[in-house]
Amino acid sequence: MSTLKNKIAVITGGNSGIGLATAAEFIAQGAKVVITGRKQAAIDQAVKELGSNATGVLADTANLQHTDALVEKVKALYGSIDILFINAGVGNFFPLESATEQQFDQIMGINYKGAYFTLSKFIPLLKDGASVILLSSVSATTGMANSSVYSGSKAALNSLAKVAATELAGRKIRVNSVSPGPIDTPIMDKMGLDAATREGFAGAIRNSVPLKRFGSSTEVAKLVAFLASDDSHFITGTDYIVDGGISINAVMP
Numbered sequence: 001m002s003t004l005k006n007k008i009a010v011i012t013g014g015n016s017g018i019g020l021a022t023a024a025e026f027i028a029q030g031a032k033v034v035i036t037g038r039k040q041a042a043i044d045q046a047v048k049e050l051g052s053n054a055t056g057v058l059a060d061t062a063n064l065q066h067t068d069a070l071v072e073k074v075k076a077l078y079g080s081i082d083i084l085f086i087n088a089g090v091g092n093f094f095p096l097e098s099a100t101e102q103q104f105d106q107i108m109g110i111n112y113k114g115a116y117f118t119l120s121k122f123i124p125l126l127k128d129g130a131s132v133i134l135l136s137s138v139s140a141t142t143g144m145a146n147s148s149v150y151s152g153s154k155a156a157l158n159s160l161a162k163v164a165a166t167e168l169a170g171r172k173i174r175v176n177s178v179s180p181g182p183i184d185t186p187i188m189d190k191m192g193l194d195a196a197t198r199e200g201f202a203g204a205i206r207n208s209v210p211l212k213r214f215g216s217s218t219e220v221a222k223l224v225a226f227l228a229s230d231d232s233h234f235i236t237g238t239d240y241i242v243d244g245g246i247s248i249n250a251v252m253p
Contacts, residue, residue, distance in 0.1 A: 003229045005030030008081045010074055012036045012061050012118055013088030015046040017185035018135065018224075021217035022085055025225045027053045034074055036061070036088065061088040061114030062106075064121075071121050080127045083228045086115045087135040089153075093146040104149050111153035116160060119175075129172045131228045134161050136177040138243045154179070158239050165237030174236035176227050181243025182206070184214040210245035 009026050013019040014035025023033045036059040037043045043056035057073055059066040089111045139147050140154035158177050165175040182205045
């Protein structure tokens with residue numbers, strides 16, 4: 001398959017999870033990919049796995065100087081790009097009443113501010129007819145408990161996608177968002193839960209999914225690759241839900 005043959009793609013947070021799976025899918029379809037991450041060791045390992053069509057750049061999405069440097073690096077390497085997948089994000093969950101300013105700033109700084117300025121600063125490098133995909137979440141619309149800041153950051157991304165789709169339509173640049181539900185990614189290991197609590201939490205989520213399982217990063221990657229390809233050239237300003245049907249039901253009590 002070579003749907004993305006000769007395409008140049010940038011994926012933020014591409015060293016693990018959905019970002020890494022998407023990088024692998026893009027490369028399998030013929031693209032060259034630049035991935036970013038916050039840890040050099042993780043980037044190096046990802047590039048080793050992905051092969052010669054991948055380039056890794058150390059960059060923290062929340063640091064706008066890093067984003068400026070990333071843009072200059074990509075410009076020097078390729079001049080322009082066909083695909084921008086804004087995937088980097090963090091998940092941190094807590095009750096509304098106990099939220100701290102630091103927690104708020106960290107989540108919004110990465111998930112929304114970082115995404116916003118990544119898109120803004122890459123616009124001059126986007127080719128006419130390029131595709132931009134933002135990784136959102138079903139949490140943006142489902143009202144899951146303890147997710148007030150995280151959900152807000154993802155809802156902001158959905159709004160950004162629609163506005164950007166309107167502003168960039170004159171250049172035939174398409175902007176869409178993808179909203180996964182429960183996906184088996186390393187984020188589950190970063191929630192600070194002991195093994196028993198983690199499995200109990202995972203089990204409760206699994207039982208809420210009509211398909212009774214977590215999704216895989218590869219399944220999300222397939223959808224992102226479709227939106228990145230010319231096969232979706234009449235699709236823009238749309239949010240795609242990939243959640244096993246969980247948004248049909250109440251997410252969590």
